[in-house]
Structures are given as structure tokens and as C-alpha cells.
Amino acid sequence: MNWNEISYWLVVYNHSILTALINSVTALSLYFSLRAGIFNLSAIGFMAIGAYTAGIVALSLGTPAVVGILAGVILSLMIGTVLVYPVLKLRGHYLAIATLSFGAIVQALALNLDGLTNGPAGLIGIPATVRVWHVLILLGAILYAAWTLQRSRTGRAWDAIRTDLSAARAMGIDVENYRLRAFLISTALAALAGGLWAHVNRVVVPFEFGFAQLTMALVNTLLGGISNPFGPVVGALIVSTMPDWLSGFAEYREMITGVLLVVVVIYLPNGLIAPLAALRRKLSGGRRAATAGEGAAR
Amino acid sequence: MLLQQLVNGIVAGSVYALFALGFNLVLGALNILNVAQGAIFTLSAFVAFYLIKLYEVPFPLALLLATIAGGLINVALEILVFRPLRGRGGTSMSTLVASIGASMVLLSLAQKISGAQVERFPFETLPEVQWSFGDVRLSFIQALVLATTVVVMIGTYVLLNRMKLGKAIRTMAFNERIARMLGIPTGIVACWTFFISGALGGLAGVLLGLMFNSVHFLMGEPYVLKGFAAIVIGGFGSVIGVIVASMLIGLAEVFSIVIGIGTFRDVVIFGMLFSFLLFRPNGLFGRDEELRP
Numbered sequence: 125m126n127w128n129e130i131s132y133w134l135v136v137y138n139h140s141i142l143t144a145l146i147n148s149v150t151a152l153s154l155y156f157s158l159r160a161g162i163f164n165l166s167a168i169g170f171m172a173i174g175a176y177t178a179g180i181v182a183l184s185l186g187t188p189a190v191v192g193i194l195a196g197v198i199l200s201l202m203i204g205t206v207l208v209y210p211v212l213k214l215r216g217h218y219l220a221i222a223t224l225s226f227g228a229i230v231q232a233l234a235l236n237l238d239g240l241t242n243g244p245a246g247l248i249g250i251p252a253t254v255r256v257w258h259v260l261i262l263l264g265a266i267l268y269a270a271w272t273l274q275r276s277r278t279g280r281a282w283d284a285i286r287t288d289l290s291a292a293r294a295m296g297i298d299v300e301n302y303r304l305r306a307f308l309i310s311t312a313l314a315a316l317a318g319g320l321w322a323h324v325n326r327v328v329v330p331f332e333f334g335f336a337q338l339t340m341a342l343v344n345t346l347l348g349g350i351s352n353p354f355g356p357v358v359g360a361l362i363v364s365t366m367p368d369w370l371s372g373f374a375e376y377r378e379m380i381t382g383v384l385l386v387v388v389v390i391y392l393p394n395g396l397i398a399p400l401a402a403l404r405r406k407l408s409g410g411r412r413a414a415t416a417g418e419g420a421a422r
Numbered sequence: 423m424l425l426q427q428l429v430n431g432i433v434a435g436s437v438y439a440l441f442a443l444g445f446n447l448v449l450g451a452l453n454i455l456n457v458a459q460g461a462i463f464t465l466s467a468f469v470a471f472y473l474i475k476l477y478e479v480p481f482p483l484a485l486l487l488a489t490i491a492g493g494l495i496n497v498a499l500e501i502l503v504f505r506p507l508r509g510r511g512g513t514s515m516s517t518l519v520a521s522i523g524a525s526m527v528l529l530s531l532a533q534k535i536s537g538a539q540v541e542r543f544p545f546e547t548l549p550e551v552q553w554s555f556g557d558v559r560l561s562f563i564q565a566l567v568l569a570t571t572v573v574v575m576i577g578t579y580v581l582l583n584r585m586k587l588g589k590a591i592r593t594m595a596f597n598e599r600i601a602r603m604l605g606i607p608t609g610i611v612a613c614w615t616f617f618i619s620g621a622l623g624g625l626a627g628v629l630l631g632l633m634f635n636s637v638h639f640l641m642g643e644p645y646v647l648k649g650f651a652a653i654v655i656g657g658f659g660s661v662i663g664v665i666v667a668s669m670l671i672g673l674a675e676v677f678s679i680v681i682g683i684g685t686f687r688d689v690v691i692f693g694m695l696f697s698f699l700l701f702r703p704n705g706l707f708g709r710d711e712e713l714r715p
Contacts, residue, residue: 163514214703221695
């Protein structure tokens with residue numbers, strides 16, 4: 125393949141590549157919450173806030189993409205900070221339902237606040253200024269941070285909390301503080317993904333931030349596995365690019381991802397990354413056999 | 423006028439109640455939040471529609487068959503998805519995710535079968551009868567929904583409090599291991615729980631499809647979220663709570679249209695749900711804190 129073919133290929137698949145990369149950021153957003161044992165489903169809601177803020181700022185002020193995206197992240201963090209205290213008091217199903225209903229409220233507001241969001245028609249004509257390498261650099265930085273975090277005190281605290289919250293508290297871990305951190309990191313990443321998406325897709329419509337999109341994000345995250353920050357990225361890249369390399373996928377998209385989700389949750393609870401991680405451990409002599417991420421999805 | 427809206431709200435709430443009761447049963451007995459209930463709701467409506475449209479089955483029989491179909495689909499899910507997952511020690515998170523996956527598969531089936539069309543029941547499926555009580559008018563389907571809901575409510579009460587199966591379900595809700603030690607065949611009881619739950623979801627789906635005379639593959643989605651809302655507002659595991667909360671949700675919907683904020687009705691309902699979760703997570707009729715999962 126010579127250089128011309130590569131550049132042609134890059135132009136043709138530019139949008140798919142960007143979509144896959146942004147889906148990876150969303151998957152990492154879910155990863156941080158799940159890693160700390162918080163079944164937080166608010167990612168799509170914060171993504172919508174990030175996307176709408178970026179879009180509105182870009183359209184009304186004409187500032188570069190960075191400003192709008194940052195504004196979206198900051199606004200989401202502010203809302204997240206208010207939300208996090210009551211939400212983290214809830215457990216299990218209740219937390220899932222609360223965060224899910226937050227997403228539903230955001231979507232319903234986006235549909236109905238016509239003056240701000242232009243209702244069902246959405247925001248149109250946002251400049252497509254985000255390039256592949258922008259997202260690549262961001263994703264690399266996030267992955268590096270996630271990798272460092274998982275091997276740090278914070279990562280070990282998250283693993284302890286996810287495995288057994290009461291035991292972690294009894295060990296003297298500041299459970300509330302570490303859960304709060306995970307939640308806010310998730311919030312910021314979701315808003316970032318939303319902002320980037322607004323500047324890639326040029327259009328922000330409320331229907332892109334519903335239950336279906338949340339499901340896809342969950343599939344991406346859990347298919348890859350949350351025992352390792354590379355898992356969600358691998359999952360997102362595989363699922364998002366499937367329409368391009370699997371013929372007939374577009375037609376059976378929901379069915380295939382649904383079956384994958386069920387099979388992975390039952391038979392491969394640590395995701396696709398688990399066998400790879402096990403292989404890596406075997407190659408490196410199995411010295412760290414009891415890695416922190418073991419049994420992450422349970 | 424006000425009275426008419428009250429009736430409309432209660433009828434809307436009745437469909438929510440049928441749906442949420444099934445949801446609540448599985449959640450209470452097995453601690454599974456079965457999102458696929460929304461897909462069963464849709465599939466049963468399609469079963470009834472095709473039976474009536476293509477095979478000209480009389481309506482009462484079609485309603486019965488579609489209800490049974492809903493139950494059987496749910497039993498299939500229990501055997502194919504939830505039981506293997508329980509056997510492998512799945513958490514509440516992994517069961518919720520698995521049910522989302524199952525729901526995706528079922529919905530895409532419905533989409534494939536229907537070609538994503540909005541289907542309508544044939545014109546004379548139901549008798550065109552309407553009763554008037556002063557200003558209040560009640561159509562046949564509204565009366566049918568109300569009657570079904572009353573029957574189901576009494577049935578659920580009798581089942582849970584008077585029948586052996588109901589007692590077994592309640593024991594499992596308390597603790598599955600203790601239920602097994604007492605000699606309760608937990609596998610069979612779980613299947614029955616899923617069957618009843620799916621049948622209630624299916625019944626709600628057929629009735630809703632008839633009420634708005636439209637059946638399409640996305641009709642179940644809002645019901646999943648509002649079913650969650652009914653369970654939380656009513657209080658986890660409380661049958662009366664779920665029914666009262668469903669009525670509240672139906673009334674809130676109708677009255678937000680009356681006072682002119684109809685487009686914001688979802689905001690009102692999910693706002694209600696959210697504030698209940700934050701300020702009174704046990705709901706209206708919830709039991710003690712320690713019984714929460």
C-alpha cells in the first residue's frame with residue numbers, strides 16, 4: 125500500500141475513525157465509574173450537556189472549538205458536583221435508576237427548551253474543526269492517566285471499593301472521597317466526548333443521547349472489559365468499526381451487539397481484554413499473578 | 423372536564439401498573455431489574471396484532487395467546503440468560519447488563535418482523551361502545567383496561583398472600599439460599615415468577631397497542647423508564663406502592679398536558695423519580711432500609 129492509497133483510505137474512513145475514537149473516550153468515561161463499583165449510567169446525559177454547550181458556544185460566539193468544549197466540561201463538572209453527593213448515597217439498582225433518569229431528564233429538556241437547543245431539529249452547522257490527531261492525542265493522554273491511576277493508590281482503592289465497599293471502609297479507605305473522584309472523572313470525560321462529537325458531527329440532535337446510545341456505550345465498555353483501561357478502548361474500536369469490516373453488520377447491528385453483550389457478561393465477565401492480559405502475564409513470567417484488576421466485572 | 427381527565431389519567435396509570443407489577447415481581451423475588459420486560463411488552467403486542475390481522479383469531483383468544491407468549495419469552499430469557507448468570511455468581515450489575523443485551527436482541531427481532539412499520543389493528547377488533555356517566559365518557563378499551571387492572575391487582579394479592587407459589591416467591595425474595603434449604607424448588611419457582619411477570623408485561627403491551635391503536639417496535643421503551651419510576655416511587659417490593667405510583671404517573675402525565683406543559687411531561691415524571699430517589703429512596707410504601715439491595 126503506497127502513500128496515496130493510505131491517504132485516500134484515511135479520507136474515506138475519516139468519520140468512522142473519529143467516531144470510533146470518540147466512542148473510546150465515552151467508554152473510558154463509563155470505565156472510571158464501573159472501576160470504582162459505581163453503576164453510573166449518567167454518561168450519555170453529560171455527553172449531551174457537553175455537546176450542546178460546545179455547539180451553542182461555537183454557534184453564538186464563534187469561538188474556536190477548544191473554548192466550547194472546555195465550557196461544556198466545566199458546566200458538566202459543576203452539575204456533577206451538585207449531583208454527586210445525593211447520588212452516591214444510593215446503592216446498586218437505585219444508583220443505576222437515578223443516573224438513568226438524569227439522562228432521561230437531560231434528553232427531555234434538550235427536546236423541549238426550543239430557545240436554547242432548537243428542539244427536535246437540534247443545532248445545525250457547527251464547524252467541523254476537530255481532527256483525528258486531536259482526538260488521538262487526547263485519548264493517548266487519558267489512557268496514560270488511566271494506566272497510571274490504576275497502578276496508584278487510587279486505583280487500588282477503587283478495586284477495593286468495587287470488591288467490597290464495607291470491607292474497604294473498614295480498611296480505612298476514604299470510600300466517599302474515592303467514589304466522588306471516580307464519578308467526577310467520568311463526568312468530565314463524558315462531557316469531553318460530547319463536545320468533541322459536536323465538532324465532528326456538525327449537528328447535535330436530542331435523539332443521539334438516548335437509551336440506545338447508552339446501551340452501545342455499555343457494550344463498548346463491557347465487551348472490552350474493565351479490568352484494564354485498554355479494555356474499553358479495544359471494545360469501542362471493535363464495535364464502532366464493525367460496520368466497515370463486517371458486511372451485513374449494519375442490518376443486524378442490534379442483534380449482534382445484544383448477543384455479544386449477553387455472551388460476554390455470562391462467559392467472559394472480564395471482557396475481551398482479559399485473555400490478552402493473562403497472556404501478557406504469562407509471557408512476563410507470571411510474577412504478578414494476582415493483579416489488581418482480576419475479577420473486575422463481577 | 424376535570425373528572426374526564428381524572429379517568430383518563432387513571433386508565434393511563436393502569437397500563438403502567440400492569441407493566442410495573444411484572445417488573446416488580448422479578449425485582450422483588452430475584453433481585454433482577456429486567457429491562458427486557460419492555461421488549462416483551464412490544465413483542466406481545468405484535469403477537470396479538472398478527473394473530474388478529476393474519477389469522478383472524480377472535481380478540482379474547484388473541485389477547486390470551488399474546489399474554490401467554492409474553493410469559494414464555496420471559497421464561498426463555500430466564501433459562502438462556504439469567505440462570506447461567508446466577509450460576510456463575512453474577513452481580514446485580516451484570517444481570518442488568520445482560521437483560522439490556524437480551525432486550526436489544528428481542529427488539530431487533532420485532533424490528534425485522536415488522537419492517538419498522540407502525541401497525542394498526544383492524545377496524546372492528548373491539549366493539550365501538552361508549553358509556554356516558556354525566557360528563558364522563560368511557561370507551562370500551564378504557565373499561566377493559568380498568569377491569570383487567572382490577573382483576574390483576576386482586577390476582578397478584580391472592581397469589582402472593584394466599585397461594586403456595588406466592589409464599590415460595592416471597593421466601594425467595596427474602597433469601598434464595600434459605601428457600602432452597604426449606605425444600606422449595608427454586609428453579610421452578612423462578613420460572614413461574616418470570617412467566618407471570620412476562621405475562622403481565624405482554625398483557626400491558628396488547629392493551630396499550632389497542633388503546634392508541636398503534637403497534638411499533640419502539641413502543642416499549644418509554645415504559646421501561648416509567649416502570650422504573652413506578653417501582654421507585656411506590657417503594658421497592660410493595661405491590662400497593664407500585665399501583666399507587668403508577669396511577670400518580672398516569673395522572674401527572676395527563677394533568678401536565680391539561681395545564682399546558684405537556685411537552686415537559688417526561689421532565690415532570692423523571693424529576694419526580696429523581697427527587698424520590700434523593701429524598702425518599704424507600705418510596706411511598708417502602709419497607710425498612712435494611713431490606714434494600
